[in-house]
Amino acid sequence: MLRFIRSLLLGGAALCAAPVLAEWHYAERAIMGTEVHLQLWHENASEAEYLIEKVMKEFHRLDNQLSPYKPESELSLVNRKAGKTAVNISDELLSLVDKSLWFSHLTDGAFDISYATLGKHYDFRNRKQADSALTDSLIEALNYRHLHLNKKSKTLRFGHSKTKIDLGGIAKGYAVDKAIQILEQAEVCCASVSAGGDARMLGDKRGEPWLVGIRHPREKSKSAAVIPLSDIAISTSGDYERFFIDEQQERIHHIFNPNTGKPADTAVGDSDKLISVSIIGPRGFDTDPLSTSVFVLGKKKGLALIDRLPQFEAVVIDSNKRLFFSQGLANPQ
Template identity: 65%
Template sequence: MRIFLFIAALFATGSSHADWHYDKQAIMGTEVHLQFWVDDDSRADEIKRAVMDEFRRIDTALSPYKEDSELSRVNREAGKGAVKISQELADIIQKSLYYSDRTGGAFDITFATLGSLYDFRKGESADIKTTESLLPAVNYRHIALDREQLNLAFKDPRTKIDLGGIAKGYSVDRAIGILQRFGVQNASVSAGGDARLLGDKRGKPWLIGIRHPRDRSKNAAVIPLENTAISTSGDYERFFIDDDDHRVHHIFNPATGKPTDTDAGDTGSDQDKLISVSIIGPQGFDTDPLSTSVFVLGKEKGLALIEQMHNFEAIVIDANHRMFFSSGLEK
């Protein structure tokens, strides 16, 4: 009898079964959430580690806050002459430049020239004189990228870049690729306002909440989605209220070198100001920069841009807290 019990316990210990697995870690200045279904849960820890390690690798390379990152090295040296960069960084900058051209400069990673002078924790911003002085250096056309030689230079020595409007979308795509290589077919990965969904939630859609931009305890909408990406940009993510009672947030208008104006007033232009933008599309590498672009462009031009693009939809909330949808979501 004792032998039988020992053998039964041994087999029970070595068994594995299918189940959902979860992880949450602080990386890239936000919380990374991972949820996936795996048929053999003995591999769950290995999968979690591989996904989170990839987020850390990207953060190490692309963070503007880490002095030894590739991005920080570029910002120190590219204004003095061409510098060698990785294939990965070249690909991300190329995608960024594509959206700069496509949006007439509404998406522009050189916003960091002035954006780097803002400290949202301390409530500090660039003064008017500094803004006027550095504004000419905010222009994506100052970026000289040689993809064949993997060289990058800035034509204005004062120019700096920040990939905050595209790196998280890129990262969730990379995470999904890792999950697929492990054979995972159902998963959700999110980093801040960017999420990518693999398959459905085992026979039902994923329900993705779009946060109410003025009440963090509520959702403005809940969207059923599967096998897609969604990115949300809002003026509530990183901000402070200045001495004039204006909201100063992290989404910059490259044309002014200042945060995009989202304060509601008494004019009809408030109908065009946006405080939240969500873009749905095939991959985060596109939805992330598009959510920023539409936010800067405003409701009319932003929705018009999405209507021109195949397989993309938008949900926007204006300064008067009204919600609007692209035509594909109204059907």
């Protein structure tokens, strides 16, 4: 991976030849609880605008289907009914839950969409969190093993009446993949799509790599690293995205440890604690859940996981603000 990145910096073969009169087209919209950014290269302004609207419409469609905050979304319907009976679900939701469960098994539960069982009781804007009594009463319901997915009948049932799910750790990565698919089908050569901490690049940036900054987790205006990328996805999870500082001066953030039912803090010890994780790989559908998983697992177990997975690399920042890399980046062959 690092050798690939270096070859780009040294002027590797251009993936995108610029046609006459072509130019960059940009768009930014607030969707899925974040800012969606789109940049594409096209020779026809009206066609570019059509594609921009098509991509944004897809983001809105997914938001309407998968948002836990929209009462009429399919996800909300499942959360209301699946604790009582098996619920028929769409092929799309089946695919997302199936992939989520695959990552749950891979990570021994570090990735678990049933975190919403307790996560729904946190309000970061109003600095509210579940107290110990509520956490103790719901922790048994927070377990991916309660999710009974029947792929043959296309149904989902919760084995515990109080279990809830949230696809916040995988839906945005999936959405950027869907956006890139739309642009690929339209034969767009070069584009970048991002939604919050998830991004995917189509091709390169007219013969140069896309320079993707990893935000410094404690200094908002700075980048901790800038990585040259082409035709690939990157997802970043950090404890600075949604958080507040409580009365004990502890950082309460949105990435939950399913074992405790609380925001992920220390996996093994203070030296293992991470405050930012970036995963690079072919699809956002995988890099998104992996960034959450590595954050929860901690530095040692998290990097060991990525080192076992072909095609994926990681850049992590620990609680002392030190950068560490997966083997493919630290020791290029």
